[in-house]
Amino acid sequence: SAVISQKPSRDICQRGTSLTIQCQVDSQVTMMFWYRQQPGQSLTLIATANQGSEATYESGFVIDKFPISRPNLTFSTLTVSNMSPEDSSIYLCSGGLAEANEQYFGPGTRLTVT
Amino acid sequence: AQSVAQPEDQVNVAEGNPLTVKCTYSVSGNPYLFWYVQYPNRGLQFLLKYITGDNLVKGSYGFEAEFNKSQTSFHLKKPSALVSDSALYFCAVRVRSGNTPLVFGKGTRLSVIA
Numbered sequence: 001s002a003v004i005s006q007k008p009s010r011d012i013c014q015r016g017t018s019l020t021i022q023c024q025v026d027s028q029v030t031m032m033f034w035y036r037q038q039p040g041q042s043l044t045l046i047a048t049a050n051q052g053s054e055a056t057y058e059s060g061f062v063i064d065k066f067p068i069s070r071p072n073l074t075f076s077t078l079t080v081s082n083m084s085p086e087d088s089s090i091y092l093c094s095g096g097l098a099e100a101n102e103q104y105f106g107p108g109t110r111l112t113v114t
Numbered sequence: 115a116q117s118v119a120q121p122e123d124q125v126n127v128a129e130g131n132p133l134t135v136k137c138t139y140s141v142s143g144n145p146y147l148f149w150y151v152q153y154p155n156r157g158l159q160f161l162l163k164y165i166t167g168d169n170l171v172k173g174s175y176g177f178e179a180e181f182n183k184s185q186t187s188f189h190l191k192k193p194s195a196l197v198s199d200s201a202l203y204f205c206a207v208r209v210r211s212g213n214t215p216l217v218f219g220k221g222t223r224l225s226v227i228a
Binding site for chain 1: 213
């Protein structure tokens, strides 16, 4: 299994600012993804983080708003740019090994935008 | 496109009674099926998965799930519920191909009453 950590665990930010969330995996993983979850709701996939290339975004999410980096097989960042209250949510990093059909999740970053 | 349906928002069960959390799926091709549990203010924890083989899959904390291809279902079960099982449960699916992310159901809140 893989252990995934995220920083920060929570933050309160003012509208118009940006926040970068870091995701660290304790082992190399082939897959890394970023999800958004409203409290008590399901997970919505934001994008697939691709190592050394641009992330693949889902419908409704764009690079200018959610730039993602993945410089290696154990680390990724998600930036929430020009934040508005509608961006208040829990952001979850996920990683796993495709060949092992395993996907693990970080504890999440709880973001509140005021 | 792949999708997951969890028809029940809430399931209530008395402690010691058997529990079932329902899940049906829709994919083109053979599915990989997963169950995750989320406790308050925590990330998602992996419970079990079906990849191939025996239709009855056993997982963590005494949970099991039965894959039924004809009914496209993957219901989560436990013979005797504990109060500590109270949490939010997510069913997820992935098609059998490479680095594809999980698609989640909306979640079912399980409440076990002492």
